[in-house]
Amino acid sequence: MLEAQNRRPARFITFEGGEGVGKSTQVKRLLSHLAEISVDAVRTREPGGTPKAEAVRSFILQGRSETWGAGAEAVLFAAARLDHVNELIAPNLAKGTWVISDRFSDSTRAYQGLTGGVDAKLIDALESLALDGHTPDLTIVLDMDPETAFQRVAQRAIEDGLTLTGDRFEKEELDWHRRLRDGFLDIARTNADRCVVLSADQAEDSLENEIWSLVQSRFPELQTGTDA
Numbered sequence: 582m583l584e585a586q587n588r589r590p591a592r593f594i595t596f597e598g599g600e601g602v603g604k605s606t607q608v609k610r611l612l613s614h615l616a617e618i619s620v621d622a623v624r625t626r627e628p629g630g631t632p633k634a635e636a637v638r639s640f641i642l643q644g645r646s647e648t649w650g651a652g653a654e655a656v657l658f659a660a661a662r663l664d665h666v667n668e669l670i671a672p673n674l675a676k677g678t679w680v681i682s683d684r685f686s687d688s689t690r691a692y693q694g695l696t697g698g699v700d701a702k703l704i705d706a707l708e709s710l711a712l713d714g715h716t717p718d719l720t721i722v723l724d725m726d727p728e729t730a731f732q733r734v735a736q737r738a739i740e741d742g743l744t745l746t747g748d749r750f751e752k753e754e755l756d757w758h759r760r761l762r763d764g765f766l767d768i769a770r771t772n773a774d775r776c777v778v779l780s781a782d783q784a785e786d787s788l789e790n791e792i793w794s795l796v797q798s799r800f801p802e803l804q805t806g807t808d809a
């Protein structure tokens with residue numbers, strides 16, 4: 582306990598953006614950088630991260646809530662998030678472990694709110710219930726043209742000999758994904774202290790370097806180690 586109190590605060594970083602922009606790839610690379618300098622960190626994702634939240638993930642992404650409407654889906658995502666925050670995010674931060682999440686509450690705001698038409702007041706209420714003060718310290722919004730991102734995913738699937746089926750949201754039209762992109766940019770603009778938009782339309786290595794420089798400059802304590 583004393584050891585945890587003496588340590589500098591653990592940070593909560595989220596990655597956001599459209600489909601196939603490279604979030605999972607960059608989350609893993611950031612974890613490797615943190616591990617190299619011996620910073621304890623866990624990788625997680627939304628929807629998901631805990632057994633209950635993963636159950637909600639399967640339910641939604643298989644399309645079983647598709648006819649329920651965006652409002653009910655926003656509630657489902659928030660229910661999963663509540664468990665994720667209580668069971669994984671808050672306990673890890675409390676013991677000094679950094680948490681890096683592939684998507685978080687801005688995804689509900691962008692997908693169900695700005696693109697899905699759910700009232701901002703409901704989104705705000707769900708967010709304050711689920712987060713209970715656990716707002717990310719930094720949100721990295723990876724931004725690129727959705728058409729290019731889809732070509733990237735399709736090309737990789739061909740190389741790997743896979744068939745692309747597409748989950749609940751990947752099947753939406755290109756115009757819908759363009760509105761989604763604008764939604765994320767809007768969120769970043771209105772939360773400029775927390776969000777940084779980076780172009781995802783660059784090589785994996787150069788984006789990785791840009792992210793690592795950003796994280797180090799945001800959290801200077803990393804340059805001197807984690808112990809006080």
Ligand SMILES: Nc1ncnc2c1ncn2[C@@H]1O[C@H](COP(=O)(O)OP(=O)(O)O)[C@@H](O)[C@H]1O
Nearest residue numbers: 600601602603604605606733734737783784785
């Ligand atoms: N900067 C990049 N340039 C080219 N391809 C990339 C890049 N980043 C990721 N990819 C590839 O694009 C696909 C989607 O990446 P992924 O990290 O899964 O995206 P997301 O988590 O945002 O859906 C994967 O096949 C991945 O290998």
Ligand SMILES: Cc1cn([C@H]2C[C@H](O)[C@@H](COP(=O)(O)OP(=O)(O)O)O2)c(=O)[nH]c1=O
Nearest residue numbers: 599600601627628658684688689692750751
């Ligand atoms: C967390 C969250 C995700 N989603 C959507 C975004 C994705 O389409 C899907 C998660 O699937 P995932 O396979 O993780 O997508 P990606 O690889 O593109 O990040 O759920 C919402 O609509 N609302 C939310 O609150």
